[in-house]
């Protein structure tokens with residue numbers, strides 16, 4: 001893509017992001033700028049991602065927001081630089097969000113980001129691996145952490161009685177769901193694939209939603 005085309009894509013995405021984040025756009029923009037600056041300096045975001053941060057990262061992170069119930073307690077497993085947990089927390093001030101990340105540099109970035117954005121009252125940062133952590137969360141979110149076959153056994157201990165997993169998966173969703181049929185049955189769980197998008201002009205992506213059957 002030429003630099004001009006890159007500028008067009010980034011400009012369009014910013015316009016869409018203004019609509020999606022509404023009154024919280026400035027906060028989303030502050031997070032966008034943190035990713036583009038410190039996030040790339042610390043090696044958490046590739047420099048080539050910068051022109052597509054809005055569409056591929058921030059907007060993609062809130063594509064499934066309608067599936068998250070009002071006031072839910074959410075844990076974002078393997079949050080990395082805060083995706084999808086931080087954009088979700090920015091767009092949805094009704095949510096309590098815990099960002100769970102084992103790697104020190106990413107954990108440090110997250111604690112600073114949450115502080116800088118002034119959202120630490122309802123966004124907690126924890127250092128750890130999902131499988132070593134217990135909780136009673138309403139929603140477990142994850143993006144690009146592991147295939148469902150690995151991920152589901154790790155996160156079962158984080159789910160409250162009515163808890164759900166929302167795993168952003170894209171094109172691998174159907175194959176991954178097929179591979180965990182035995183695990184789902186054994187644990188009395190059901191999975192469905194839901195097509196979601198942040199905005200009518202955004203691409204549809206797939207979320208795997210796992211609930212108690």
Ligand SMILES: C[S@@+](CC[C@H](N)C(=O)[O-])C[C@H]1O[C@@H](n2cnc3c(N)ncnc32)[C@H](O)[C@@H]1O
Nearest residue numbers: 077078079080083084102103129130143144145
């Ligand atoms: C490819 S990154 C994705 C980060 C972010 N979710 C995103 O979409 O940009 C995968 C992240 O999962 C974390 N991770 C790997 N294994 C994990 C585990 N067992 N529990 C929690 N996080 C884990 C890694 O440290 C890394 O930050």
